[in-house]
């Protein structure tokens with residue numbers, strides 16, 4: 001049984017050998033990814049980019065509304081947070097905040113670990129329950145999934161990059177902030193879901209650039225749903241419909257590889273959305289996950305006890 005532990009108490013410094021170890025391990029992961037990729041770089045974003053607005057405030061956001069259901073989500077979130085805040089290979093160069101939305105169902109132990117990995121905690125004021133159909137019979141972990149819409153309440157940020165907690169990074173993600181669609185007029189940019197066409201009209205809600213807005217948050221609560229097989233995803237696709245007045249905008253599809261395979265890794269994907277720990281994960285993808293997770297464990301963000 002694994003159990004995550006606090007890495008460093010506040011004020012404690014990383015020793016020189018630890019820093020060397022981090023650099024060495026990151027370098028070996030970089031080498032590993034290079035060796036397993038034939039074309040490690042995607043096309044650069046086109047030149048008609050909206051200029052980066054100075055003084056804008058951005059954050060990466062994850063969502064962990066409950067503890068104990070599936071500990072792997074916590075472990076995966078810890079590795080993602082550590083990557084974005086600390087790991088020299090993936091660290092955000094602008095030092096953007098990494099925020100985790102939690103609820104009163106997130107344990108204080110988990111919260112302490114998330115903070116120790118480098119996250120800021122944003123407890124949601126209350127759990128939205130009863131507004132939308134009960135979807136916990138599909139998957140128990142869906143019970144609070146509609147609470148993802150709290151992302152729109154984070155108005156202290158101009159933009160947030162929301163990610164599900166089951167992401168594996170393969171390249172530094174910061175390019176996403178200068179994607180041509182990184183300032184979506186409608187307030188949302190994402191990538192098309194694989195179930196639809198790659199350039200299709202239905203997006204995946206696991207990786208979204210959002211411009212938080214409290215009026216939109218209130219409107220989202222009023223969306224009427226008939227099909228809730230993909231609960232929050234269907235809700236958001238209804239609100240940001242390509243055919244409506246707030247169409248979502250497409251991000252470079254390399255930012256999110258869904259059901260990833262070796263081909264995506266070779267093709268320059270930035271993230272692989274996959275439960276790396278699951279037996280059903282393709283070998284090449286699982287391999288990257290276990291390498292990534294193992295390194296984070298060794299430098300004690302996560303440690304076996």
Ligand SMILES: *[C@@H]1O[C@H](CO)[C@@H](O)[C@H](O)[C@H]1NC(C)=O
Nearest residue numbers: 103104105125126127128129
């Ligand atoms: C959490 O808050 C909700 C209301 O948002 C309440 O119904 C529930 O009982 C609370 N649960 C715990 C464990 O405190």
